[in-house]
Every structure is written in structure tokens, then in C-alpha cells.
Amino acid sequence: MIVIDHLTKAYGPKQVLQDIHLTLSPGKVYGIVGENGAGKTTLFRCIAGLETAYTGQIRSDLQPLKNHLGFLPTNPIFLPKITGKEYLTLLSIARKTPLPDFNVQNIFDLPLDEFAENYSTGMKKKLALLGILLQQNTYFILDEPFNGIDIQSNMLVTAIIHQLKKLGKTILISSHIFSTLNDTCDEIHLLREGTFTRRVLPGDFAQLNEEMKQVMVGNRLDALDLR
Amino acid sequence: MSTAGNRVAVHQIGTVNYYFKLQVRIINRRFSAFGISPLPGYLLVGFAWAMGSIYLFQQTQYAPIIYAFLALGVISRSSEHQRNEFLAGCFPAVQYRLIRLLENGILALPFAGFLAYQGYWLWSAGLIAIAELFALIRFPSSPTYVLPTPFQRYPFEFIVGFRSTYLAYFLVGLLTYQAIRVGNFNLGIFAQVLTFLLGMTYYFRPEPPYFVWIFAANPRQFLWRKVGTAVYCASWFSLPVGFILGIAFPENIAILGVAQLVGYLLLLTIIFAKYAAFPAEINLPQAFLLGLGLWFPPVLLVIIPYFYRQALQRLQTLLT
Numbered sequence: 001m002i003v004i005d006h007l008t009k010a011y012g013p014k015q016v017l018q019d020i021h022l023t024l025s026p027g028k029v030y031g032i033v034g035e036n037g038a039g040k041t042t043l044f045r046c047i048a049g050l051e052t053a054y055t056g057q058i059r060s061d062l063q064p065l066k067n068h069l070g071f072l073p074t075n076p077i078f079l080p081k082i083t084g085k086e087y088l089t090l091l092s093i094a095r096k097t098p099l100p101d102f103n104v105q106n107i108f109d110l111p112l113d114e115f116a117e118n119y120s121t122g123m124k125k126k127l128a129l130l131g132i133l134l135q136q137n138t139y140f141i142l143d144e145p146f147n148g149i150d151i152q153s154n155m156l157v158t159a160i161i162h163q164l165k166k167l168g169k170t171i172l173i174s175s176h177i178f179s180t181l182n183d184t185c186d187e188i189h190l191l192r193e194g195t196f197t198r199r200v201l202p203g204d205f206a207q208l209n210e211e212m213k214q215v216m217v218g219n220r221l222d223a224l225d226l227r
Numbered sequence: 228m229s230t231a232g233n234r235v236a237v238h239q240i241g242t243v244n245y246y247f248k249l250q251v252r253i254i255n256r257r258f259s260a261f262g263i264s265p266l267p268g269y270l271l272v273g274f275a276w277a278m279g280s281i282y283l284f285q286q287t288q289y290a291p292i293i294y295a296f297l298a299l300g301v302i303s304r305s306s307e308h309q310r311n312e313f314l315a316g317c318f319p320a321v322q323y324r325l326i327r328l329l330e331n332g333i334l335a336l337p338f339a340g341f342l343a344y345q346g347y348w349l350w351s352a353g354l355i356a357i358a359e360l361f362a363l364i365r366f367p368s369s370p371t372y373v374l375p376t377p378f379q380r381y382p383f384e385f386i387v388g389f390r391s392t393y394l395a396y397f398l399v400g401l402l403t404y405q406a407i408r409v410g411n412f413n414l415g416i417f418a419q420v421l422t423f424l425l426g427m428t429y430y431f432r433p434e435p436p437y438f439v440w441i442f443a444a445n446p447r448q449f450l451w452r453k454v455g456t457a458v459y460c461a462s463w464f465s466l467p468v469g470f471i472l473g474i475a476f477p478e479n480i481a482i483l484g485v486a487q488l489v490g491y492l493l494l495l496t497i498i499f500a501k502y503a504a505f506p507a508e509i510n511l512p513q514a515f516l517l518g519l520g521l522w523f524p525p526v527l528l529v530i531i532p533y534f535y536r537q538a539l540q541r542l543q544t545l546l547t
Contacts, residue, residue: 050440052544064547067443077435079383081390083373090382094441099380113373 001025002047002065002139002170007056009042009194016042017194020056024139029161029171031181033212034191040174041074043191044141047172062138067095069139070132074147076124084112084119084127091131100134108153121148129157140164140171146180158183178209242322243329250330262511280341287414289405291342291350296398298338302331302358303366311365327362334358378460383438384453385460388429395425396464403468407475415472416486422464423490426457427497436506439545446542450502450535457494465490489524496520496531503537 007020016039024030032040045051047058049066062068078087085102092099102112108126110119116127125148132140145157161184164171175181181188182205190198190208200208258268284290305327315323335358342351374393378385389396399418406415442449469483476483500513509517513534520527 048440049545049547050436066440066547071437071440073437077437079387079434079438081387082383086379086382086386089380090438091441093380093382095443114371115373118371 001061003057003059004047005057005059007043007046007054007058009039009046009051009054015194017046017054020194020196022189022196024170024172026170027165027168028186029165029173029184031185031188032172032174032191033176033178033181033188033208034174035216038191039194040191041143044071044143044172044174047141060139065139068137069141070135070137072125072128072132072140072142072145074143076128078116078119078124078127080115080117082116083114084110084116087116087127088112088131088134091135095135097134097136105134106130107156122150122153125149126153129160133160138169140169142171142173144175145173146175146177154180178205178212181205182209242318243325246318246326247329261508261514276337277341284345287411287417289402289414291345291347293398294338294342295350295354296395298335298354299357299361301338302334302361305330305334306361306364306366308365324362328359331358331362377463381456381460383434384429384457385426388426392425392428395421399425399464399468403471406472412472412476412479412482415468415476416482419465419468419472419483419486420490422468423461423493425464426461426490426494430457430494430497430501431509433501433505433508436545439505439542442546444546446539446546449542449546450499450538453498453502454495457498458491461490461494489527492524492527492531493520496527496534499531499534499538501538502542503534505538505541 002022002024004020004022004024007017008015009017020043022030032043034040042051046054047065048069048071049064050071058065060068082090088100088102106112108123108130110123110127110130116124119127125145129142129145142161145161146154149157158180161171161173165184165186171184173181173184185205186202188200188205188208189196190200198208255265255268258265261268263271280294283294287293311327314326317323318326332355335355339351339354339358342348342354374390376386376389378389399421402414402418402421406412406418439449442452444452465487469487473480473483496517500509500517504510504513516530516533520530
């Protein structure tokens, strides 16, 4: 379980997160939706411990939280001249987990003997995801896990999230593709200007989608005067 | 100035001129980030380069080879594929060629000038010719060929570093061979120390914080794991050189042992210095201390604990 209390974060005069409260329970999948710049990534980085100058509290039943957390960033970073296999080895030894059996556990059929920096966007995402899965984490933060990946892998990632849920893991996801949240989440939180404005349960997901369309699209297209 | 105004200004001063002014601005910003004003920065780099060059030519008769090798290493970086693709996309073909020829010429000039000053006119002319040839070539930025390394289970510094500098290890082999062939022990020691200097370069640049954050370790455990890996990996190159030299020069085994020990201490120093500045790059005072340690190794016994304490503090926010 992860409990976030009164989390507030600012970059200089710019308030990015304001008084965030969230409880993440085991075996549940939580979705975060919000416009670009709403504060999703900052929230994730605060939970991960990659941002430290915040006020409020982030507690977890396993300590320290970061040692049990798999964090998939929106744009995973790869070191130059490192192969997929070496990247996965680094992630495993960093957490002192057994070295992967690359022949069996390479479920995305990635070219692990090639340099990771030469992978396509989708392959990079899959390699980074595979890395945090092989670390045997208890908590997962997946920032845009479906970005850039093909339809087959999309289905596989959805199945992985369901499996993690069955195993009692705690999962926090952000996605701009609403259908992926619809397929995986137990509840969705709407983040607007650094504050949670709504908590939506599965029965109301369709309504939330419609409302978001209204807010985001509305009559903006008219302004373009497309002909 | 408005965007339109900028465009007019750029047009007036000429595209090539503007490009080089931009390069100077980027270098100035790097000096500022390093904690030094640009003018003293240029003077310091110039002084360090001159001293280094003089020192090298005083030490060995193979200095022209090593010097030309180093110069081409620096110049070849401007031929990196992605960078050239960007430049070729930005500028018309003639201006692009002109920029590349000029920048490689500027980079080669100090090295060629020093070679000429030392009387190596042929080497000087050859260096300029190869530098200008490099201006016409784009080196692949991310080669697809994966050079195998013995460090697969010890990512990542030596894997990345070895793949970037493997040619330098041929030079180490060549220097060791020459040292034994001509009975020059000092040259041999230089080869042994060079393996450590190469290892040190793998720790100059900080990795993204994510690659520190992933470690389930406290700062102390993290630092000593890094040290262990560095000592193990550096031994792959330094110990064989030391061993061969020990057979060839048995009367100097004690000196070889001391050089090996100092090499390990230098690795320790660079690792602690890197994380003392983390996530920023090593700054000027730290670089000065490092230089001091290289010049007079006994100082390392003071510098190492100083960097170690700073590194522990710096890592505290990412590792608990």
C-alpha cells in the first residue's frame, strides 16, 4: 500500500502539485488522466523519490519504497553503446534480483543483442517495461506504457497489467489513450492543474470519456476553420 | 530583438559566421556551467594543453604518434553522424562543406602547430590533411556492430567506455611491446598508467539520475559497488601489462606494484569526484583537485576522503 498525504510540489513560483491525497491498495490498478502539464509526471517522480523538495508525506508498507518500485518513464532513457541484454542485466543487478533467462523471458521478442539506443520508440518502451518486470517489484508506476507500441504488444501489456493485479501488485498508470485505462483500471483520477478534481469508478468511465471529449475538443476545431 | 529582426541580423552577418559565433556561445555556456568565466576558461584550457603537450614530448620519443592519435580522437568527434545530418539539413551544401572544413581545420591547428614547432613538419601536414578528410566523412553515431566485452555482468561504465576507446588499447599494447623491445621501463610504466587513465575517462560524465535511483543500496554501498566494479574491470587491462613488464623488468617489480596501486586510487578518486558533483558534471575546483592528485599522488590520501564525504551527501537524496 502507498499513502500520499497533502503532497504539494512547486518549481520556483510555479505550483505543480497542490495538496494531493491518494491511497493505492494492493491488487488494484489506478489510472491518472489529465492534460499535458497537469502534473502527472511530477506526481510519479515524487512517489518514486526522483523529486525530493516537496511538502507532505508519501508512505508505503515496504521500505524504502523506491527499492520495491518499478518506474517506467514516458520516454525511457538508455545509455549509449549498451545492448538490450546489458540494460536488463544492469536493472537486475541494481536490485540484486536473479539475472534474467533472456531466451525464455524475452516475451516481446526484442533484439537483445543489439544496442538499445538503436531500438524504435515502441521497442524502447517494451525493453524498459521488461526491465522493471524482471526486477520483481511490488509497486509499479507506468507513465504512458502504451505509447508507440504496436497493437499486439498493446494487448500483451494489458494482459501483463491484469496479471500483476492478480499477483496483488499496486499499479499506477497514466495514459492518453482512454480505452487502455478503461480496460485495466479499478479507478481513474482526474488531475487538473496539480489537483485531483474527480475520482471515477468503472461504471462511470464512459461518462468521464465523454466529458473529457467535451472539455478537450469542444468547439475548438471551429477556430481552425478547416476547409 | 524580434524574430524578424533576428532573421535580418543572421542574414547580414552571414550564415557561416553566425554558426561559429553560436559555437563560441555554447562553449562559453559550458565554461559558465563548469563554474568559470569564459576568458579565464580559455586561458586555463590553453595553458593545460600547452603544458600537457610539452610534458608528453619530454617523456617519450613516441610522442608524435600519441599526439596525432589524441588529436584525431578529438577531431573525429565532429564527424559524428547525427550532428552532421543536422548540419547538412540546416545549411546549403556549399556552406555545410565550408563549415565542416573550417571547424576541423580549427580543431587540428593547435595540434599541427605544436607538431611543427617540435620539428615534425610531415606529421603536422599529415594531421591537417587527415582532419580535412574527416570533414568529408560522417562516422556512424550508433554503430550496429556490438563489440563484445568481458564486462557483460558489470554494466555499464567499462562496457560503454571500452566500446568507445578500444583502439586506445592497441596503443597500450604497442607501447608495452616497444618498452620491452627497446628496454625503456618508463615507457612501459606509461602504458600501465594509460590503462587507468582510460578507465578514469569512463567516469567523467554523470549518468542520468534514473541509473543511480534504480540501485537498491544506500550511498555507501552504492559507491563501494562502483569501486569494486571499476577495480575488477581496470585489472583486465592493467594487470596483464604489469605482469608482462614484471617479467621483462624484474628489478622494477616494486615500482610496477606501486603504479598499480596508484592506478586503483585514481579510479577511486574519479568515482567519488563524479558522485560528489552528481547529477552535475565535475566542476572546476573538483577538476583542480583531480589534477593535483594526478600530478602528486600522495595528495590522494587527503582528496579521496574529501570527495567520499561529498559523494555520500550528494547521493543521499536518490539512495536511501
